[in-house]
Amino acid sequence: MAHLSQAEVRKIAHLARLALTEEEIAVFQVQLSAVLDYAALLNELDLDDVQPSAHAVTQQNIMRPDDVEPSMALEDVLYNAAETQDDQFLIQSVLDE
Amino acid sequence: MDYATATLTELRASLRRGDVTSVAVTEAMLDRIVTLDNSLRCYLTITDELALEQAAAADVRLARGDDAPLLGVPVAIKDIIATAGVPTTAGSKILEGFIPPYNAHVVDRLAAAGAVILGKTNTDEFAMGSSTENSGYFTTRNPWDTSRVPGGSSGGSAAAVSAGLAFGALGTDTGGSVRQPASFCGVVGLRPTYGRMSRWGVIAFASSLDQVGTFGRTVADCAALFQATAGYDRRDSTSLDAPVPDCETLTGDIHGLRVGVPREYFVEGLAPEVEQAVRAAIEQLAALGADVREITLPHTRYGLPVYYLIAPAEASANLGRYDGVRYGPRVNGKDVIDTVEQTRSLFGPEVKRRIMLGTYALSAGYYDEFYGRALKVRTLIKQDFQRAFEGVDVIAAPTSPTTAFPIGERATDPLSMYLADIYTLPLNLSAACGLSVPCGFDSAGLPIGLQLIGNTLDEATVLNAALGYEQATGWHRVASPVMASGER
Numbered sequence: 015m016a017h018l019s020q021a022e023v024r025k026i027a028h029l030a031r032l033a034l035t036e037e038e039i040a041v042f043q044v045q046l047s048a049v050l051d052y053a054a055l056l057n058e059l060d061l062d063d064v065q066p067s068a069h070a071v072t073q074q075n076i077m078r079p080d081d082v083e084p085s086m087a088l089e090d091v092l093y094n095a096a097e098t099q100d101d102q103f104l105i106q107s108v109l110d111e
Numbered sequence: 112m113d114y115a116t117a118t119l120t121e122l123r124a125s126l127r128r129g130d131v132t133s134v135a136v137t138e139a140m141l142d143r144i145v146t147l148d149n150s151l152r153c154y155l156t157i158t159d160e161l162a163l164e165q166a167a168a169a170d171v172r173l174a175r176g177d178d179a180p181l182l183g184v185p186v187a188i189k190d191i192i193a194t195a196g197v198p199t200t201a202g203s204k205i206l207e208g209f210i211p212p213y214n215a216h217v218v219d220r221l222a223a224a225g226a227v228i229l230g231k232t233n234t235d236e237f238a239m240g241s242s243t244e245n246s247g248y249f250t251t252r253n254p255w256d257t258s259r260v261p262g263g264s265s266g267g268s269a270a271a272v273s274a275g276l277a278f279g280a281l282g283t284d285t286g287g288s289v290r291q292p293a294s295f296c297g298v299v300g301l302r303p304t305y306g307r308m309s310r311w312g313v314i315a316f317a318s319s320l321d322q323v324g325t326f327g328r329t330v331a332d333c334a335a336l337f338q339a340t341a342g343y344d345r346r347d348s349t350s351l352d353a354p355v356p357d358c359e360t361l362t363g364d365i366h367g368l369r370v371g372v373p374r375e376y377f378v379e380g381l382a383p384e385v386e387q388a389v390r391a392a393i394e395q396l397a398a399l400g401a402d403v404r405e406i407t408l409p410h411t412r413y414g415l416p417v418y419y420l421i422a423p424a425e426a427s428a429n430l431g432r433y434d435g436v437r438y439g440p441r442v443n444g445k446d447v448i449d450t451v452e453q454t455r456s457l458f459g460p461e462v463k464r465r466i467m468l469g470t471y472a473l474s475a476g477y478y479d480e481f482y483g484r485a486l487k488v489r490t491l492i493k494q495d496f497q498r499a500f501e502g503v504d505v506i507a508a509p510t511s512p513t514t515a516f517p518i519g520e521r522a523t524d525p526l527s528m529y530l531a532d533i534y535t536l537p538l539n540l541s542a543a544c545g546l547s548v549p550c551g552f553d554s555a556g557l558p559i560g561l562q563l564i565g566n567t568l569d570e571a572t573v574l575n576a577a578l579g580y581e582q583a584t585g586w587h588r589v590a591s592p593v594m595a596s597g598e599r
Contacts, residue, residue, distance in 0.1 A: 018471075019327075020444055022471075026467050026470050026471050026474065028149070029470050029474060030427060030455075030466045030467060030470040031431075031434075031452050031455055032452065032455055032456070032458070032466060033449075033452035033453060033455070033456055034465055038463070040462075042464060042467055043532070045464060045525055046464070046467055046471065048525075048526060049419055049468060049470075049526065050471075050481075051214070051523065052415070052416050052419070052526065053419065053420055053481060053485075054135060055416050056413060056416055056417070056484045056485065056488055059413070059488060059491070060196070061484060061487040061488065064487040064488075064490050064491060064492055066483065066486030066487050066489070066490060067486055067487075067489040067490040067493055068202060068319060069305075069319050069349070070304075070305035070306070070319060070493070070539070070540070070542045071305055071306050071349070071351065071542045071567065073306075073348075073349065073351075075224040076348045078345055083574050084286070086212060086213070089213035090213075091212070093210065093212060093437065093439035094208075094209055094210060094212075094437065094439070094442035095433055095436065095437055096436070096439075096440060097441065103436050105436055105450070106443075106446055106447040106450060107446075107447070108447050
């Protein structure tokens with residue numbers, strides 16, 4: 015039985031960059047464990063000789079001509095950004111001083 | 112004739128004959144939306160000005176004898192499909208106010224076909240849900256009983272078509288999100304083969320499963336929208352470069368059609384009245400000359416767990432892009448990581464739950480146990496369908512195990528909500544296509560859907576089977592109470 019600890023829930027939340035409340039952590043601990051228990055149904059199958067399928071329809075190496083085409087206008091690209099400066103997306107400093 | 116309650120194909124004929132103008136019909140539809148949508152809540156955004164402009168332009172073209180396939184016909188678009196200059200939220204607060212700079216390919220195709228866009232319809236957030244209760248904005252009501260859900264995630268589109276608030280609509284179907292709400296709302300909903308419809312401009316949920324689908328009040332309406340929007344698009348690398356067959360001149364003749372009935376779809380959990388209606392529908396197919404036989408899809412019971420590992424895994428990767436930098440609102444925190452985390456708190460609970468599940472399934476130490484196993488079982492499910500289609504042309508089954516459930520009934524129990532899609536999601540894992548067509552009502556007067564599943568790229572065969580069934584039974588002529596209330 016898959017039983018996630020609260021520490022595991024916190025770790026997953028950190029990996030996913032989700033700031034969960036204590037209440038959410040408690041709820042997700044129960045709900046995610048229930049879904050993972052259900053997923054344990056797959057353990058009854060012998061899958062040693064089965065190839066994985068990542069897609070519904072198998073297609074490979076779809077090529078197109080490498081033609082130069084106009085890009086989207088800069089104002090359109092920046093239009094939905096929360097903050098911009100000098101025609102660039104503005105975020106807080108990433109590197110320490 | 113009340114044009115607001117005509118079918119899409121009837122309206123199209125009237126427009127071409129000049130019996131009515133697109134502006135008059137569009138105004139009537141917008142009036143209906145103003146009157147009825149305050150209580151139904153199908154639409155997140157009503158594009159009234161755009162619709163009237165498009166209708167006026169369509170009338171000019173109609174007067175010239177232009178016969179573009181949807182010229183002047185008012186339709187609706189699920190709000191997960193990008194519309195240039197028109198807000199597109201995917202039902203999420205994290206995209207509140209987002210205005211796409213370009214149209215999805217299918218929206219460009221609708222425009223080229225001359226359609227009039229009435230607005231953007233409600234959806235579970237990022238299409239994750241089966242009831243629209245996970246929308247970040249509000250819950251859409253079922254036009255047959257407004258205390259019940261319309262199904263989901265494309266519940267706004269299904270309800271709008273059922274209530275006569277659009278002549279047809281686009282949705283998306285990742286695990287049943289077109290077929291299940293079509294079933295709950297008593298309309299026809301087609302989920303084409305993966306790769307048949309371009310995903311360009313469709314906000315990604317689970318990229319290997321997502322596909323645009325079409326809603327109509329009749330099979331012909333649904334087919335007309337499919338015909339106008341399907342086909343190859345080089346901007347989507349998973350788009351299939353295959354010709355789209357003519358689905359608008361189907362006869363409904365199903366003599367000799369080999370129909371398989373999968374025994375694994377008639378099991379515990381299937382509501383008796385749904386089973387009764389679906390079995391009666393299958394008898395009707397036999398009466399129309401189909402060769403009906405029992406088949407087996409042995410890995411059906413694994414579909415749900417496979418889906419709930421693969422779809423969240425893909426979603427957790429796709430939704431990584433919502434960080435408040437390039438689009439959507441930003442919630443500023445103490446540093447850049449905190450800002451990203453605070454911004455992502457705008458996701459609703461179901462989206463967070465699936466991101467968590469997917470992140471776990473892909474994380475070091477668990478990848479092989481969960482995601483890796485799920486991909487292998489996906490192969491077995493695909494092979495089930497491939498083997499079945501060696502012996503039959505169409506698979507007939509229920510669309511959903513129950514009719515529309517009351518709002519709130521399953522909202523706090525994710526697993527019970529997931530079960531609403533148990534008969535639809537195996538198809539998404541495979542290369543099949545399918546639709547839901549109305550096949551009767553339960554004792555509470557709620558619609559029941561018959562699911563018809565076809566082989567890869569064989570939408571014409573499932574549409575033709577559905578057409579034959581529809582012609583013989585006429586369930587589509589029973590209007591929802593909301594639709595009927597608009598008739599004068």
